[in-house]
Amino acid sequence: MADEILIPAEIRTEFGKGAARRIRRADKVPAVLYGHGTDPLHLALPGHQTLLALRQANVLLTLDVPGEQKRLALPKQVQRDVLTGFLEHVDLLIVKRGEKVTVEVPVVLLGEAASDTLVNQDLTSLPIEADATKIPEQIEVSIEGLEAGTQITVADITLPEGSTFNGEPETLIVGINEAAELDTESSAEGEEAEGDLVEATEEGETTGGGSSEGESE
Structure with missing residues (x-):
């Protein structure tokens, strides 16, 4: 609090x-x-x-x-x-005192996920309603040992006593991804972008050659 x-x-x-x-x-x-x-x-x-x-x-x-x-x-x-x-x-x-207020409370991740995973935190704070004199300092979410593919939503956590979340319970807080898969996707995207750059360069050289001849005239 x-x-x-x-x-x-x-x-x-x-x-x-x-x-x-x-x-x-x-x-x-x-x-x-x-x-x-x-x-x-x-x-x-x-x-x-x-x-x-x-x-x-x-x-x-x-x-x-x-x-x-x-x-x-x-x-x-x-x-x-x-x-x-x-x-x-x-x-x-x-x-x-006794009044309910809606505030943004920081979300803090505790622990470490399983090896060869990447943690993607979708929410760094959570809008909750609480007594004005009993606002939690933070909301703690444990990711200790979680495997790739695990997702934690608002419905999966226990909010501090007296606090409520008025949004969708399925709202994603954090997802655990497999590092190798993300590296592969990034590599593929990089190769595709490189291919597009080479193609654009070749087209530019062809166009540029024609322009150069025109200038020499």
């Missing part, structure tokens, strides 16, 4: 790009809190503390805002600098 982390927050009264840059220079993160029919609340969060908290998927935050009651919130959208990874802006969704 994801941790619940207390984050002190300040009310923001300045807006725009210039104000946002000043907030970031002060090692803080611009944020907005909304949901449950309330007016959006513009906040500034402590930069380093928030960065550490958001390393955990679906972390539940308790926001301590002066003059406001403490609010539970889930990260809805996180904007990061593409080069540094630093937080630029965070959208937070208000949730309540």
Whole structure:
């Protein structure tokens, strides 16, 4: 289950790009809190503390805002600098204890499949519905010793208690393939592509010869 982390927050009264840059220079993160029919609340969060908290998927935050009651919130959208990874802006969704929410939970594979196999993971996360205060940190799927040809669907795994998946039970999570077969297919595709390239080159040389004569004239 994801941790619940207390984050002190300040009310923001300045807006725009210039104000946002000043907030970031002060090692803080611009944020907005909304949901449950309330007016959006513009906040500034402590930069380093928030960065550490958001390393955990679906972390539940308790926001301590002066003059406001403490609010539970889930990260809805996180904007990061593409080069540094630093937080630029965070959208937070208000949730309540006992409320059901739909979130993407990471799928983690455990163990190793049988030798001479290749593991193809179709889903790296799974959309599930769970209590806002009991969101699983991850969904573990064991592939230990699985032979080629094995497929694991959502119907084959046990979801954490209190969690449900509203999609198709036959949704594929991971498939185990025989490495030799995939190598053969790749080799065949490569030979076919090489043959097409040679044929195209020969046609190009024929066409190019005619063009060259025309230019010499």
